[in-house]
Amino acid sequence: MQKAEQLALADRLLDYIDRQTLQLGESVYRQPVSEYTSPAQALREQQLFRQRPLCVGMSGDLPAPGHYLTHDASGLPLLLTRHTDGRFRAFLNVCRHRGARVAEAAGEGRGFVCPYHAWRYGLDGRLVSRPEEQAFPDCSREEHSLTALAADERHGLLWVNPTPGAPLDFAPEFAALEAEFAHYALDSFTPFATRELRRQMNWKLALDTFLESYHFCVLHKDSICAIFHHNLATFDTYGEHFRLVSPRRSISSLREQPREQWNLLPHLVVIYVLFPNTVLVWQGAQVEIWQIFPDGDDPARSVLRLTLYAPNPPDSDKARAHWQRNLDLVLHVVENEDFPVGEGIQRSFSSGAQSHIVFGQNEAALAHFHAAITRATAA
Ligand code: FES
Ligand SMILES: [Fe+2]
Numbered sequence: 001m002q003k004a005e006q007l008a009l010a011d012r013l014l015d016y017i018d019r020q021t022l023q024l025g026e027s028v029y030r031q032p033v034s035e036y037t038s039p040a041q042a043l044r045e046q047q048l049f050r051q052r053p054l055c056v057g058m059s060g061d062l063p064a065p066g067h068y069l070t071h072d073a074s075g076l077p078l079l080l081t082r083h084t085d086g087r088f089r090a091f092l093n094v095c096r097h098r099g100a101r102v103a104e105a106a107g108e109g110r111g112f113v114c115p116y117h118a119w120r121y122g123l124d125g126r127l128v129s130r131p132e133e134q135a136f137p138d139c140s141r142e143e144h145s146l147t148a149l150a151a152d153e154r155h156g157l158l159w160v161n162p163t164p165g166a167p168l169d170f171a172p173e174f175a176a177l178e179a180e181f182a183h184y185a186l187d188s189f190t191p192f193a194t195r196e197l198r199r200q201m202n203w204k205l206a207l208d209t210f211l212e213s214y215h216f217c218v219l220h221k222d223s224i225c226a227i228f229h230h231n232l233a234t235f236d237t238y239g240e241h242f243r244l245v246s247p248r249r250s251i252s253s254l255r256e257q258p259r260e261q262w263n264l265l266p267h268l269v270v271i272y273v274l275f276p277n278t279v280l281v282w283q284g285a286q287v288e289i290w291q292i293f294p295d296g297d298d299p300a301r302s303v304l305r306l307t308l309y310a311p312n313p314p315d316s317d318k319a320r321a322h323w324q325r326n327l328d329l330v331l332h333v334v335e336n337e338d339f340p341v342g343e344g345i346q347r348s349f350s351s352g353a354q355s356h357i358v359f360g361q362n363e364a365a366l367a368h369f370h371a372a373i374t375r376a377t378a379a
Contacts, residue, residue, distance in 0.1 A: 001265065028361060201343045
């Protein structure tokens with residue numbers, strides 16, 4: 001984040017703290033409960049995950065040529081590779097013979113051998129060889145490469161369009177966010193751990209939990225309330241994408257320093273929502289990427305893929321213990337505090353107890369997110 005932007009943010013946040021308020025949205029937003037329960041809406045939302053660029057991780061997930069990673073949370077079997085030329089590539093993880101998965105989990109190698117009949121593919125997806133070649137006349141190797149997907153690596157983030165043949169189209173407003181990412185050196189981060197969580201709630205309820213700090217000192221009174229200001233964050237939009245900045249309580253120490261010496265970043269958690277479904281949580285020495293998807297076609301189930309990244313590979317027991325504690329804290333807060341409430345909400349929605357919920361003017365990011373979903377699925 002550029003220095004001028006840091007100073008402007010610091011001014012806004014200190015002003016909010018002085019006035020014990022935040023910039024209010026234009027109006028209260030009434031959200032129909034059916035958006036979280038309707039199978040028809042869930043079907044419409046599938047297009048959100050098939051037509052837009054999806055963030056599937058960071059450069060450090062594929063640290064060197066030859067590395068590969070499978071990715072299934074989107075509902076499509078994806079195979080992500082780093083070719084010998086260093087380029088990030090993405091394919092459907094489906095053998096072109098009879099459909100077996102050609103790779104599992106993550107690893108390193110010169111290519112893939114299908115476990116069923118040993119068709120052999122390169123890291124660039126090319127079908128290199130197959131046993132009993134003469135049995136496949138009129139069925140060229142060239143036409144039976146792995147199905148390639150549009151893929152790009154930008155400022156340390158890995159992007160895929162999961163629809164074969166469809167391009168990666170970034171909205172023009174995304175450029176301003178990328179200019180900010182360029183300052184974070186995201187390409188130098190190393191994944192510490194990835195967890196896939198499955199919960200009994202709509203994917204948007206899982207995402208909603210990141211979108212306001214109005215609950216910090218209520219639901220999280222015994223955990224993060226001591227660290228962060230309550231009901232206090234900036235909110236800025238970049239087309240469908242948006243950014244929330246929550247100050248740590250330590251931000252008040254800036255008041256004792258001359259403004260030109262301020263270093264705001266250690267006092268922040270910055271939450272980027274990369275529409276539709278990725279939450280990037282930046283805290284300087286730590287980055288979390290949450291990819292949140294529907295789990296199948298049931299609107300009441302979701303799958304969350306979390307990766308916690310460290311700025312350097314943890315190279316000692318002490319460093320590993322430090323990162324394990326960070327991961328445990330993140331998981332404790334969401335798994336024991338946020339998500340049980342979300343699952344209770346889903347049950348109340350499914351019961352038909354009420355038709356609408358409301359987002360207050362202090363919950364403007366929720367209104368923005370759901371209005372964007374409504375627009376995108378009506379199109
Ligand atoms: S299904 Fe892959 S080689 Fe037969
Ligand atoms: Fe929370």
